[in-house]
Amino acid sequence: MAKKRGKKFELIIDAAVKVIAENGYHNSQVSKIAKEAGVADGTIYLYFKNKEDILISLFEEKMGSFVQKISEQINGSMSVEEKLFVLIEMHLKNLADDHYMAIVTQLELRQSNLALRTRINEVLKGYLRLIDSILAEGAETSYFSEDIDIRLARQIIFGAIDEVVTNWVMKDHKFDLVSSAAPLHRMLLNGLKKTSAAE
Amino acid sequence: MAKKRGKKFELIIDAAVKVIAENGYHNSQVSKIAKEAGVADGTIYLYFKNKEDILISLFEEKMGSFVQKISEQINGSMSVEEKLFVLIEMHLKNLADDHYMAIVTQLELRQSNLALRTRINEVLKGYLRLIDSILAEGAETSYFSEDIDIRLARQIIFGAIDEVVTNWVMKDHKFDLVSSAAPLHRMLLNGLKKTSAAE
Amino acid sequence: MAKKRGKKFELIIDAAVKVIAENGYHNSQVSKIAKEAGVADGTIYLYFKNKEDILISLFEEKMGSFVQKISEQINGSMSVEEKLFVLIEMHLKNLADDHYMAIVTQLELRQSNLALRTRINEVLKGYLRLIDSILAEGAETSYFSEDIDIRLARQIIFGAIDEVVTNWVMKDHKFDLVSSAAPLHRMLLNGLKKTSAAE
Amino acid sequence: MAKKRGKKFELIIDAAVKVIAENGYHNSQVSKIAKEAGVADGTIYLYFKNKEDILISLFEEKMGSFVQKISEQINGSMSVEEKLFVLIEMHLKNLADDHYMAIVTQLELRQSNLALRTRINEVLKGYLRLIDSILAEGAETSYFSEDIDIRLARQIIFGAIDEVVTNWVMKDHKFDLVSSAAPLHRMLLNGLKKTSAAE
DNA sequence: TATGAATGAGCTTTCATTCAT
DNA sequence: GATGAATGAAAGCTCATTCAT
Numbered sequence: 001m002a003k004k005r006g007k008k009f010e011l012i013i014d015a016a017v018k019v020i021a022e023n024g025y026h027n028s029q030v031s032k033i034a035k036e037a038g039v040a041d042g043t044i045y046l047y048f049k050n051k052e053d054i055l056i057s058l059f060e061e062k063m064g065s066f067v068q069k070i071s072e073q074i075n076g077s078m079s080v081e082e083k084l085f086v087l088i089e090m091h092l093k094n095l096a097d098d099h100y101m102a103i104v105t106q107l108e109l110r111q112s113n114l115a116l117r118t119r120i121n122e123v124l125k126g127y128l129r130l131i132d133s134i135l136a137e138g139a140e141t142s143y144f145s146e147d148i149d150i151r152l153a154r155q156i157i158f159g160a161i162d163e164v165v166t167n168w169v170m171k172d173h174k175f176d177l178v179s180s181a182a183p184l185h186r187m188l189l190n191g192l193k194k195t196s197a198a199e
Numbered sequence: 200m201a202k203k204r205g206k207k208f209e210l211i212i213d214a215a216v217k218v219i220a221e222n223g224y225h226n227s228q229v230s231k232i233a234k235e236a237g238v239a240d241g242t243i244y245l246y247f248k249n250k251e252d253i254l255i256s257l258f259e260e261k262m263g264s265f266v267q268k269i270s271e272q273i274n275g276s277m278s279v280e281e282k283l284f285v286l287i288e289m290h291l292k293n294l295a296d297d298h299y300m301a302i303v304t305q306l307e308l309r310q311s312n313l314a315l316r317t318r319i320n321e322v323l324k325g326y327l328r329l330i331d332s333i334l335a336e337g338a339e340t341s342y343f344s345e346d347i348d349i350r351l352a353r354q355i356i357f358g359a360i361d362e363v364v365t366n367w368v369m370k371d372h373k374f375d376l377v378s379s380a381a382p383l384h385r386m387l388l389n390g391l392k393k394t395s396a397a398e
Numbered sequence: 399m400a401k402k403r404g405k406k407f408e409l410i411i412d413a414a415v416k417v418i419a420e421n422g423y424h425n426s427q428v429s430k431i432a433k434e435a436g437v438a439d440g441t442i443y444l445y446f447k448n449k450e451d452i453l454i455s456l457f458e459e460k461m462g463s464f465v466q467k468i469s470e471q472i473n474g475s476m477s478v479e480e481k482l483f484v485l486i487e488m489h490l491k492n493l494a495d496d497h498y499m500a501i502v503t504q505l506e507l508r509q510s511n512l513a514l515r516t517r518i519n520e521v522l523k524g525y526l527r528l529i530d531s532i533l534a535e536g537a538e539t540s541y542f543s544e545d546i547d548i549r550l551a552r553q554i555i556f557g558a559i560d561e562v563v564t565n566w567v568m569k570d571h572k573f574d575l576v577s578s579a580a581p582l583h584r585m586l587l588n589g590l591k592k593t594s595a596a597e
Numbered sequence: 598m599a600k601k602r603g604k605k606f607e608l609i610i611d612a613a614v615k616v617i618a619e620n621g622y623h624n625s626q627v628s629k630i631a632k633e634a635g636v637a638d639g640t641i642y643l644y645f646k647n648k649e650d651i652l653i654s655l656f657e658e659k660m661g662s663f664v665q666k667i668s669e670q671i672n673g674s675m676s677v678e679e680k681l682f683v684l685i686e687m688h689l690k691n692l693a694d695d696h697y698m699a700i701v702t703q704l705e706l707r708q709s710n711l712a713l714r715t716r717i718n719e720v721l722k723g724y725l726r727l728i729d730s731i732l733a734e735g736a737e738t739s740y741f742s743e744d745i746d747i748r749l750a751r752q753i754i755f756g757a758i759d760e761v762v763t764n765w766v767m768k769d770h771k772f773d774l775v776s777s778a779a780p781l782h783r784m785l786l787n788g789l790k791k792t793s794a795a796e
Numbered sequence: 797t798a799t800g801a802a803t804g805a806g807c808t809t810t811c812a813t814t815c816a817t
Numbered sequence: 818g819a820t821g822a823a824t825g826a827a828a829g830c831t832c833a834t835t836c837a838t
Contacts, residue, residue, distance in 0.1 A: 159362025561756025589788030
């Protein structure tokens with residue numbers, strides 16, 4: 001079962017994103033997703049093991065291309081500073097471009113149980129490693145201090161970006177998300193404190 | 200209804216924290232909470248409007264004292280830098296001291312629907328305003344640059360701390376949470392970048 | 399228990415009529431009746447065995463005075479025809495004068511279970527016997543044909559009046575109920591058919 | 598939903614009549630009806646919107662055929678007198694032939710709330726209009742006096758028949774119901790009073 | 797007498813999943 | 818592969834009644 005990659009596989013994934021974004025996770029019945037996808041309820045189970053598997057697959061599918069897109073944009077010849085900027089900007093841009101997906105990742109996906117969230121974290125790891133690699137390069141090249149705690153720094157970066165996106169979603173996408181990339185980047189790199197030797 | 204502040208009110212709140220932390224929100228039936236609290240199922244409804252109201256009340260109750268505790272620790276004569284440190288350390292310490300509550304706030308409370316999350320944010324506002332006031336003081340006293348975006352800075356601070364706590368919870372409280380206060384504080388203030396005029 | 403005839407006994411009965419008429423039988427909780435009566439929930443059980451007993455008592459109380467009132471109006475010197483008219487008119491008048499009670503007897507009291515309805519019928523018997531006595535007198539005095547089936551005749555009379563009242567209640571007491579007494583009386587006595595020797 | 602007219606639809610309706618007649622409306626749980634019908638609880642909800650809808654559908658289903666049967670029996674060439682007799686006799690016969698249904702219509706269906714009873718009245722209208730048409734014909738042909746109050750006359754006829762049936766049901770179907778048709782017919786047409794010019 | 801906090805049994809409805817066609 | 822009718826377990830909430838004060 002779960003013979004992936006049919007045309008219907010994509011159809012169901014996209015239907016799930018739309019239905020969950022519009023109705024909320026707990027009001028997104030399998031039958032509703034099936035109807036939106038234009039397939040029978042039973043058909044869902046030819047492509048997915050169970051309802052939870054739709055969520056996982058959805059996240060894997062979308063997050064996979066997300067990480068790939070960012071990786072492609074980060075050119076080896078860029079400075080660490082530039083790389084971090086591209087990562088932040090792409091992160092914001094990707095979600096700003098897909099309101100449905102933003103709602104799903106920032107709000108609805110977090111309503112799942114611990115088991116599911118553990119699997120989601122598994123998917124996230126690829127992205128977090130990308131951040132780690134930038135941080136490691138910065139440490140090696142002494143752009144960051146050598147004794148930087150990479151795990152903590154990554155949590156700060158990810159937590160900060162994530163919080164900004166969640167606020168944007170909670171505020172109904174009212175403000176322009178991508179324009180936060182620059183100040184976010186600056187504050188993460190230089191901190192909140194005014195530096196004597198100005199930037 | 201919701202005749203708050205009985206002895207049973209506290210009893211039920213505490214039982215709910217324990218049951219939800221151990222079983223997850225969606226596997227915490229009202230009857231399970233009632234049993235843990237040592238009251239009848241129906242008694243729950245003398246103190247809470249419905250199941251969701253237990254969650255809200257639980258958060259208001261615990262978060263209220265949380266904000267108060269931190270406020271009390273932040274002495275007017277402290278520097279902005281010190282105030283921020285106290286806030287971060289207290290935030291971490293409060294949750295490190297109550298593993299059950301940490302699980303509930305970082306994981307289970309986020310499984311609620313939009314309506315509930317909106318109310319939770321309402322409760323959070325008190326805490327966010329506390330952060331804002333520190334940031335404003337820093338901007339006024341030129342400890343931070345005057346044109347700092349307070350909203351964004353607050354999101355970075357809160358997002359970073361929150362992410363650190365969530366990681367700690369997801370890792371089963373394996374590492375010492377409070378010891379992250381200092382590096383977290385340093386990085387938020389000074390940023391990731393090595394400063395020429397070393398710290 | 400059920401130590402009748404306290405001041406509170408009446409208070410509770412009257413509250414029950416009002417609450418049931420306004421909220422419907424199935425939405426008339428004991429606590430609601432208690433509140434309307436201005437007593438504690440538990441007090442109800444000092445005067446009534448259980449909720450059903452309130453209903454029975456209510457009906458006995460009101461129906462008792464109902465039968466008595468009509469009996470008093472029916473003077474021994476009246477003709478059978480006059481007696482029947484008084485009975486019909488009083489029946490209609492009594493209910494027309496107490497909209498709450500009309501709703502309760504015509505609609506809400508019938509929502510009770512078989513056991514309760516059997517007891518209600520017991521109370522009704524006094525009234526039905528009154529009809530029977532008029533019919534018997536009519537048969538004896540040859541005002542009615544001697545072989546009249548009294549049981550059937552009584553059912554027709556009661557059924558007809560009852561249906562008229564129920565229609566009036568269902569139509570929100572829109573038309574004047576008492577003015578139906580005369581045609582009702584005429585049709586019951588003379589039938590629907592036009593008589594050759596006109597009346 | 599409410600995808601009527603399946604084989605199961607009939608199955609559930611019939612089970613409901615039996616279960617409600619035997620246990621009373623308020624002791625007829627959906628699960629009990631499902632079990633009697635030999636279907637799963639959930640299946641009920643594929644054919645009926647909710648429990649109340651079973652009652653409505655049950656009445657519409659049975660009452661629909663009831664009105665139709667009587668209409669078919671009433672031949673255009675019959676006299677008004679004959680038509681009324683057929684109506685009364687069929688009314689009694691239909692219920693005498695189905696004790697379960699008689700219990701449900703005379704007792705249990707009346708335990709419903711105002712909203713439900715209003716819908717039941719809607720279904721009843723077809724039957725009441727049939728009575729009205731007979732009365733109107735009688736008035737036109739001067740069989741009845743021209744100034745007869747049709748609404749009132751209809752209430753008398755329906756109320757009388759209904760009361761007779763209810764008494765029969767309350768007395769556990771002890772006596773023969775259909776044999777009441779003739780005297781009922783006679784008394785409704787000629788009234789209770791002995792007519793000088795005998796019939 | 798009177799109170800009212802506490803009890804806990806009881807029931808409708810939803811919805812993920814299955815499986816005969 | 819595709820369907821969708823059928824399943825049945827599961828749980829939040831109400832409310833008549835009790836009883837310690």
